Every structure is written in C-alpha cells, then in structure tokens.
Amino acid sequence: MGLDRCFSIIAGAIDQHLILPVLYRFGWMEWGDLSFNWALVCVYGLFAVILTYAVCWPLEAWRPVEHWPSRKAVLVDIFYTLLNRVGVIPVVTFLLFYQVQTDFTGQLVDMGFIPPTLETLIPGLFGHPLITFGLYALILDFADYWRHRLSHSFRAWYALHALHHAQRQMSFWSDDRNHILDDFISFLWFFAVGLAIGIPPLQFPLLILGLRFMESLSHANIRLSFGPFERLLVSPRFHRLHHAKRAAGRHSCNYGAVFPFWDMIFRTADFSAVWLPTGDAKAPEALATGSYLAQQLTGAKMFAAALARRRHT
Amino acid sequence: MITRRTALSLPLALAAAPAAAQTMLAAPAAAPAPAPIALVMNSGGASVSVIDMTSRQVINTLPTYREPSHWALTPDKREILISDASGNALFAFNPHTAKPLGHVRIADPYQLGYTPDHRYLAVNALRLDHVDFYDATTLKLVKRFNPGKKPSHLDFSPNSRWSFHSLQGSNALASFDLTSLKMRWRVPIGNTPAGVLWHRGRLLVCIMGGNGIVEVDPRNGRILRGQATGRGAHNIFYDEAGQRLYVSNRLGGTLSALDPVTLQVQRNYRIPGGPDDIGIDPAGRIWIARRFAEEVAVMDPATGDYDTIPVGRSPHGIFLSTCLRQTGEITAERL
Ligand SMILES: [Zn+2]
Ligand SMILES: [Zn+2]
Numbered sequence: 001m002g003l004d005r006c007f008s009i010i011a012g013a014i015d016q017h018l019i020l021p022v023l024y025r026f027g028w029m030e031w032g033d034l035s036f037n038w039a040l041v042c043v044y045g046l047f048a049v050i051l052t053y054a055v056c057w058p059l060e061a062w063r064p065v066e067h068w069p070s071r072k073a074v075l076v077d078i079f080y081t082l083l084n085r086v087g088v089i090p091v092v093t094f095l096l097f098y099q100v101q102t103d104f105t106g107q108l109v110d111m112g113f114i115p116p117t118l119e120t121l122i123p124g125l126f127g128h129p130l131i132t133f134g135l136y137a138l139i140l141d142f143a144d145y146w147r148h149r150l151s152h153s154f155r156a157w158y159a160l161h162a163l164h165h166a167q168r169q170m171s172f173w174s175d176d177r178n179h180i181l182d183d184f185i186s187f188l189w190f191f192a193v194g195l196a197i198g199i200p201p202l203q204f205p206l207l208i209l210g211l212r213f214m215e216s217l218s219h220a221n222i223r224l225s226f227g228p229f230e231r232l233l234v235s236p237r238f239h240r241l242h243h244a245k246r247a248a249g250r251h252s253c254n255y256g257a258v259f260p261f262w263d264m265i266f267r268t269a270d271f272s273a274v275w276l277p278t279g280d281a282k283a284p285e286a287l288a289t290g291s292y293l294a295q296q297l298t299g300a301k302m303f304a305a306a307l308a309r310r311r312h313t
Numbered sequence: 314m315i316t317r318r319t320a321l322s323l324p325l326a327l328a329a330a331p332a333a334a335q336t337m338l339a340a341p342a343a344a345p346a347p348a349p350i351a352l353v354m355n356s357g358g359a360s361v362s363v364i365d366m367t368s369r370q371v372i373n374t375l376p377t378y379r380e381p382s383h384w385a386l387t388p389d390k391r392e393i394l395i396s397d398a399s400g401n402a403l404f405a406f407n408p409h410t411a412k413p414l415g416h417v418r419i420a421d422p423y424q425l426g427y428t429p430d431h432r433y434l435a436v437n438a439l440r441l442d443h444v445d446f447y448d449a450t451t452l453k454l455v456k457r458f459n460p461g462k463k464p465s466h467l468d469f470s471p472n473s474r475w476s477f478h479s480l481q482g483s484n485a486l487a488s489f490d491l492t493s494l495k496m497r498w499r500v501p502i503g504n505t506p507a508g509v510l511w512h513r514g515r516l517l518v519c520i521m522g523g524n525g526i527v528e529v530d531p532r533n534g535r536i537l538r539g540q541a542t543g544r545g546a547h548n549i550f551y552d553e554a555g556q557r558l559y560v561s562n563r564l565g566g567t568l569s570a571l572d573p574v575t576l577q578v579q580r581n582y583r584i585p586g587g588p589d590d591i592g593i594d595p596a597g598r599i600w601i602a603r604r605f606a607e608e609v610a611v612m613d614p615a616t617g618d619y620d621t622i623p624v625g626r627s628p629h630g631i632f633l634s635t636c637l638r639q640t641g642e643i644t645a646e647r648l
Contacts, residue, residue: 005607008357008626012587012605020564024545029505029522030463030482032545032563033439036587036604036627037357106441109420110457114401117378120418127376129359199399201379203358203626 003206007047011039038091040205045085048209052216056172063223065240065275068169073289077173080292084176084183085212093187101191108195117198129201136200137211138259143193145262147186148255156306157185158249163299165248166287168279170240172220175212179299214258219243223275230271234260240278241270248280347409351592352632353602353609354381354395355625361395361404362624363411366594366633369611369622375413377404383424383590383630386643388431388449393632396422398440403452408634417452420445424466428491429642430473437464437478444478444487446494456494460487466509466548468516468646470531477516477531479506486518486534500534503527508548510646512558512573519546519560526560528576540576542569551647552593559599561588568601570614582617584610590645592633602628 019035022028083089105115118135119126125135151161160179167174178186202208218239225237234256241247242254253270256263263269279288286298350372351364361381363373378400385394386408393408398421405414421438427449428435434447444458444467462482469476475497476489486502486509489495504522515537516529525541526549543562550559551573558571561584568582568591586606591599594611601610601619604627612619636643 004626005623008605008607009586015605016564016566016587020545024522024564027504027522029545032505032521032547033465033481040357102440102442106443106459109438109441109443114418114420117400119378120402126378129376198401199379201359203360 007040007043007205011036011043014039014043038087041090042087044205044209045087048212048216049081049085051209052172052213055213056217056220056222059222059224060171060220064221065223065236066169066221066277071169073167073169074171074173076290076292076295077167077171077177080176080178081173081216084178089180089183093184097187097191105195115195115198121197129203133201133204133207136197137207139197140190140193140200141256141258142262143189144257145255145266147189148257149266149268151182151185152250152252152255155250156303156310157182159302159306160185160299162248162280162283162302163287163295165243165278165280166283166295167243168277168288170219170221170243170278172216174219175216177295179303180296181300181303211258218257225273231260231264234258237273237275238271240275241272243278244276245279245281246276249282347634349594349633349635350409350411351600351609351634352384352393352395352406352408352411353624353628354384354630355627356380356382356629357627358625359397359400360625361406361411362628364609364622364624366635369620371622371624373411374625375406375411377416378402381630384632384645385425385427385434386637388427390637390643394425394434395630396425396436398423398438408632408637419447419452419454423464426467426469426644428469428473428476429471430491432473433491435467435469435476435478437467439463439465439481442482444489446489458487458489458496460496460499461485465507466519468509468511468644470511471642475531477509477511479509479518481505481507481521484522486516486529488531488534498534502529502534502536507546508560508646510549510551510558512551517549517558517576519549521545521547521563524562524565526576538576540571540578542571542578543567543581548590549646550591550593552597559591561591561601563587568599580614580617582612582614584612584619586610589628590630592631592636594633595635595638600631600633602631604628 015036125132151157160182163179218234220236222236226235238254253268286294349366351366353362359377359379361375362371365372377397380399381395381397383396392405395404402416402418404416421441422436423439424437431449434449436445442462444464446456448455461480464478465481467478478487485499487499488497490497503520506518507521508519510517516531517526519526524544525546527539528537542560543565545562545564547561547563556573558573560569568584569578570580587604589602589604591601599612608621608623610619610621
C-alpha cells in the first residue's frame with residue numbers, strides 16, 4: 001500500500017471516529033464535506049513533524065552549530081510547530097475567514113471574474129500536474145520572498161515578525177514560531193495570490209510535505225551547507241545568515257524560504273561560509289524566552305506601539 | 314484550448330437541427346456498443362478514473378483541474394459533464410468511451426443537473442453560496458440566486474416547473490419556479506440537509522445532521538413524515554429497475570435500502586471507507602465510491618459482499634455507462 005493511501009485511511013478513520021461525531025453532536029455537519037480534508041492536513045502535518053524530528057535530531061546531535069546548556073527555550077517552538085503543523089491554526093484560520101473569503105470571491109464572480117488556475121493561464125500545462133505543481137511552488141515561493149522581505153521593511157510589520165527572529169536557540173522547531181497576526185497576514189497574502197493564479201493541484205501532498213521539511217531543515221542547528229547545491233535550495237547555513245543578530249530588522253539578507261533564486265535575482269543573497277549566532281538584540285526578552293502567551297502579547301503590544309508611532313509622525 | 318463553443322458543439326448542433334439530431338441519435342444503435350465503462354471522479358486527485366466494467370480494471374486516468382465531484386448527462390446523452398468546483402470548470406467526455414471533449418469555465422460548479430425540459434443547466438456553487446441557472450445549450454448564465462449558505466444537492470419536478478435545492482449551511486430547503494425563475498419558498502428543513510430526490514410526487518431530503526430522511530410536500534415545503542435510516546444521512550438514490558431507494562449514511566458508514574412506498578428500511582449494508590455516490594449496473598450490483606479507502610466497491614445486494622477496485626484519491630461521484638441503455642431521464646440519483 002502506498003504511503004498516500006495509508007495516510008488517507010488514517011485520516012478517514014480520524015474523520016469517521018473523531019471529527020464527524022463531534023460535528024454531529026454539536027450540529028455542525030455542514031462542515032462534514034471538508035472535515036476529511038482537515039484530517040488529511042493533520043495526518044500529513046503530524047507525519048512531517050515526525051519525519052523532521054527523525055532526520056534533524058540526529059544531525060543536530062552530531063554536528064551542532066551551537067551547544068546549549070539548557071534546551072528550555074526550544075520548548076515553546078515545539079508548541080508553535082504542533083499548533084501550526086498539526087492543523088489547529090490552519091483550520092481555525094480557515095473557519096474564521098471562510099465567510100469573508102466566500103463573500104469576497106462571490107462578489108468577484110458576480111462581476112464576471114472567474115478565478116483562474118495556472119493551467120487556464122498557460123493552457124499547455126493542462127494534463128501535466130507535476131510540472132504545474134513545480135511552477136506553483138516557484139511562484140508561491142516568489143510571493144513568499146516578497147512577503148517576508150516586506151515584513152522586514154515596515155516597522156509595524158517587523159514588530160510582529162521580530163518574534164520569529166528573537167529565538168537565540170534556533171532549531172528545526174523554529175520555522176513555525178510566528179505571531180498569530182503575522183500568520184493571518186500570510187493567509188491573506190496567499191489568498192490574494194490564489195485569486196490571481198488559483199490554488200495548486202493538491203494531489204501531491206508528499207511534495208508539499210517535502211517543501212515544508214526544507215523550511216524546517218533550514219532553521220536547524222546543524223553545521224550544514226549544500227555545497228554545490230547551495231544555490232538551488234535554501235540550506236541551514238543560508239537561512240542562519242538571515243537569522244543572524246547583525247541581520248535582524250530592516251536590513252537583512254537571505255529572505256527566501258525554499259529557493260535562494262529570488263535573493264540572487266534581487267541582490268539580497270549572502271552565501272558567506274560563516275555560522276553566526278542568531279537572535280534580535282533589540283527584541284524584548286519576553287519575545288525570546290517568554291511563554292507562548294507572553295510572546296504573543298508582547299508582539300501585539302509592539303505592533304500597536306509601532307502603528308501608533310506611525311500615526312504621530 | 315477547447316472553447317465553450319467547441320466543447321459543447323454537439324448539443325449546439327442538435328439544438329440547431331432537431332431533425333438531423335434524431336437520425337444522429339439513431340445511428341449508434343447499429344454500430345457495436347463500446348465496452349461498458351465506469352467513470353470515477355477522484356475529487357482529491359484531480360482526475361477521472363476510467364474502469365472497464367467487464368474486467369474491473371482501471372484502463373485510463375484522465376486529468377481535470379482540481380476537484381472533480383459530480384456529473385450530468387447532456388440532454389442528448391452524447392456528453393457527460395463533470396463538475397470541478399475549485400478548478401472553476403466543467404469537463405466534457407464522451408460517456409461511452411471517456412474521450413475528453415474539452416472544458417468550459419464556469420464558477421464553482423459542485424452539484425449540477427439539467428432541467429427535465431432541457432432548458433437550463435442548474436448548478437449549485439456550494440462554496441460561493443450561489444444557485445446558478447445556465448442556458449442548457451449555450452451555457453450562458455441566465456440567472457443567479459443567493460438563497461442561503463452552502464447549496465449542496467438539487468432535483469426538479471418532472472414537469473420542469475420547480476427546482477429544489479438543499480442549503481446545507483442554512484438548514485433550509487429552497488424551491489424555484491423555473492418558468493418565472495423566481496424563488497417560490499425557503500423553509501427550515503432540519504440540520505444540514507443534503508441529498509434531494511423527487512419521488513412519486515413528493516420530495517425526499519436527507520438530513521445529514523440527523524439520522525434519516527424527511528418526506529416533503531413540493532407545493533409548500535411542508536414536512537409530511539420522517540424515516541430513520543442511519544446517522545448522517547447524506548445522499549439518496551433511486552433504483553429504477555428494482556424499485557428500491559438507497560440512502561448513504563455518512564456517520565453510520567452504511568447504505569440503507571428502503572421500500573419505495575412505505576420508506577421502511579429493508580436492509581442496512583455496512584460499507585466502511587466513507588461511502589459516497591453510487592451507481593447500479595444491469596445485474597443489480599451496486600458500485601460505491603469509497604472516499605477514504607480510495608476504492609470503488611462493487612457490491613452484490615443479495616449477499617452484501619463486495620469486491621474492490623483501487624482508484625484515485627478521494628473518489629466522489631461515479632457514472633456507469635450501462636445506464637445509457639435506459640430510456641428517459643438519467644441523473645446521478647436515478648440509476
Ligand atoms: Zn525574517
Ligand atoms: Zn526563519
């Protein structure tokens with residue numbers, strides 16, 4: 001049995017025995033058509049976490065960049081990862097925005113706009129889902145480069161993103177440590193992109209999983225570069241330079257998540273063979289070592305302060 | 314790319330020349346009938362599996378954009394249209410051979426059906442909360458309604474005067490007058506209504522948030538009686554030959570066989586793996602799309618035993634070309 005089918009059966013069992021009974025009990029069966037997809041997101045997310053752990057943990061133990069006396073600061077990142085990857089944040093965001101999204105798309109459709117897909121924009125792609133998927137991956141990574149780069153350019157936006165940079169004990173768990181408002185902005189960003197080019201074909205969840213794995217790996221505390229492939233995929237060394245203390249804030253480098261091409265094209269790439277300490281010296285201590293709630297609260301306050309300051313000047 | 318016009322050239326040609334159409338329709342009877350096939354809409358795999366019904370092997374897998382789910386036969390039965398909701402398209406195939414005939418772009422088609430008088434193609438856009446009526450020959454939008462949240466299933470009165478749509482997110486059933494294209498009524502019907510079927514002058518509606526179906530007076534939407542079938546009653550089908558009703562129960566994981574007159578449950582079949590839409594072959598075997606199992610089950614209703622055929626991810630709708638031998642209206646619910 002293929003891995004795909006195996007995951008579908010597990011997700012089906014979760015849907016049948018866990019999610020649907022809850023929906024049924026509370027009269028929420030209108031979501032019964034989508035709950036199987038949620039279960040799939042959770043199953044793949046959990047598998048991604050396990051896979052990342054299985055690959056990165058031995059590597060971090062073998063060739064760490066930094067040795068830490070205590071790993072306590074990593075715990076909160078584990079919490080972020082589970083919250084994000086095992087589907088809680090994605091599903092809640094989806095539900096919160098569902099009506100806004102459908103109303104907005106409905107209005108556009110009423111005006112005669114039918115959201116395209118890449119295959120309708122480039123008809124030759126139809127029937128070649130793998131190539132289509134690759135092209136989507138490139139475009140979405142490009143969009144993410146600019147989202148990330150802009151989040152470093154606006155004071156208020158960076159006030160949210162600083163949470164991601166505050167971690168001084170950066171590990172493969174750190175990819176998902178983001179302020180929840182920053183997550184919402186990302187969601188809106190990719191919703192807008194989705195309206196322009198449609199959503200990617202979803203029949204390759206293992207590839208999606210692979211891309212997410214690369215994002216986790218790039219944060220890992222491993223003395224690892226990809227040698228000749230350093231210019232093809234974002235390595236732990238490349239992304240560590242983005243997280244370096246000297247690069248925190250408004251003048252950073254290496255914004256790419258999966259592919260370094262955009263940094264190369266827009267001249268923000270730094271391939272130096274150095275391993276620098278990470279963190280944001282200007283960030284309040286709560287952002288680095290505080291609890292989940294403390295980090296979220298501090299981030300929100302900094303965001304509000306940055307907005308207020310902008311209004312006064 | 315094939316345009317709206319060429320994709321659906323046959324119905325257009327037929328509409329333009331009804332006399333010629335009749336001779337064209339008569340012609341295939343002389344040629345040897347193609348081997349019967351089943352088309353399975355893999356909603357998570359963006360593809361349609363083509364199964365040789367005799368060997369029970371998948372002989373081809375055809376691409377769609379994103380999420381194929383349901384089907385409708387064009388009035389001349391020369392094309393099967395498969396809806397692709399998040400791909401915003403209708404894909405046309407030859408229903409005998411599965412030859413792709415192109416696609417048209419329309420917004421968010423989920424469930425769809427031609428009115429019995431072949432005037433409109435009614436489309437429920439579940440995600441956008443739209444009920445759309447398209448001209449059956451040109452596929453131009455004639456009228457759009459926002460009757461409530463998540464319109465899911467639909468059916469018509471056989472005289473084409475009325476259409477009925479379950480509103481899954483509004484716990485309501487809506488009816489439209491197809492002559493004036495106005496809403497007739499919208500009534501509360503129960504928690505999360507799903508499958509809708511016109512049956513002997515009444516309407517049967519599955520109540521997915523409940524444990525069975527309700528019988529409704531199509532004149533005013535009044536509920537006449539209820540019948541328990543299983544938890545999460547999702548869709549209802551009518552076996553023209555065997556005079557039986559089948560209800561799939563999503564939460565119970567069962568398929569209930571009902572007496573068409575008394576609506577009493579005669580038998581419950583256990584179908585694990587997320588049973589969804591069904592088809593019935595000439596031997597009376599039931600072909601069931603099993604969402605999670607990524608298989609089609611072929612069940613003998615006499616014994617309840619079944620064989621399985623692996624298909625793509627999340628199979629949803631299923632079409633058996635053997636139904637083309639039937640005369641009269643063929644829909645996904647009347648098998
Ligand atoms: Zn950054
Ligand atoms: Zn990072």
